[in-house]
Amino acid sequence: MNAGHLKIAVIAAALCWFSGMAGAGETAQTLAGTELKSEPFIDAGTVATLPAGSAVEIVKRQGGWMQVKSAGGDSGWLKMTGVKLGGSADAKGDSGLGTLWNVARSGRSGSTGVTVATGVRGLSPEDLKNAKPAPEAVKKLDSFAAAKKDAEAFAGKAALRRQTIDYIADAGSGNAASGGGRK
Numbered sequence: 001m002n003a004g005h006l007k008i009a010v011i012a013a014a015l016c017w018f019s020g021m022a023g024a025g026e027t028a029q030t031l032a033g034t035e036l037k038s039e040p041f042i043d044a045g046t047v048a049t050l051p052a053g054s055a056v057e058i059v060k061r062q063g064g065w066m067q068v069k070s071a072g073g074d075s076g077w078l079k080m081t082g083v084k085l086g087g088s089a090d091a092k093g094d095s096g097l098g099t100l101w102n103v104a105r106s107g108r109s110g111s112t113g114v115t116v117a118t119g120v121r122g123l124s125p126e127d128l129k130n131a132k133p134a135p136e137a138v139k140k141l142d143s144f145a146a147a148k149k150d151a152e153a154f155a156g157k158a159a160l161r162r163q164t165i166d167y168i169a170d171a172g173s174g175n176a177a178s179g180g181g182r183k
Contacts, residue, residue: 026058028068028083036076040065047076056083 032052037044040062048070050056056068056078066083069075123131146154155161 026085028056028058028066028085030054030056030078031082031084034078034082036068036070036074036078038076040067040077042079044077048072048074050074050078055086058085 030050030052034050035046036048036050038047039045050070055071058066058068059075060067061080062077064080065077066080067075067077068083
């Protein structure tokens with residue numbers, strides 16, 4: 001291996017090591033009172049309830065969720081939209097690596113005056129191209145279907161009511177799509 005290849009290998013290894021640490025040790029605070037979940041799912045069990053402004057340390061990120069550890073020692077998962085990344089190098093005694101990582105990752109160094117929209121990506125064209133049928137998954141989904149009577153009972157308990165919504169106008173013609181409303 002020549003010196004050029006060795007240099008590239010060392011840089012690649014350092015980047016892999018650094019990216020694995022991204023988020024680790026980064027601090028944040030909750031924007032509102034929120035439930036700390038045992039897993040990164042909305043229906044997962046609640047580990048603890050954190051009040052607004054609770055300081056947390058980010059351990060890991062997964063999709064739209066962050067695994068965190070609270071100041072009280074509780075560990076669990078929070079939705080990414082429920083936390084504000086916080087702490088400057090001056091205020092927290094931080095080395096500034098978190099800010100450097102944010103610049104490299106997003107092009108932004110701070111959180112003041114910046115509006116952030118967070119989302120979880122859908123399927124890429126490559127995902128669609130490589131998709132394979134999963135009849136067992138469809139059967140499992142079918143098992144979750146509610147009977148019309150059960151759905152109506154649920155809607156009644158939640159004070160939901162039926163609405164008819166017109167289709168959106170076709171962008172090319174300016175006319176509403178034919179077929180009337182949808183129920």
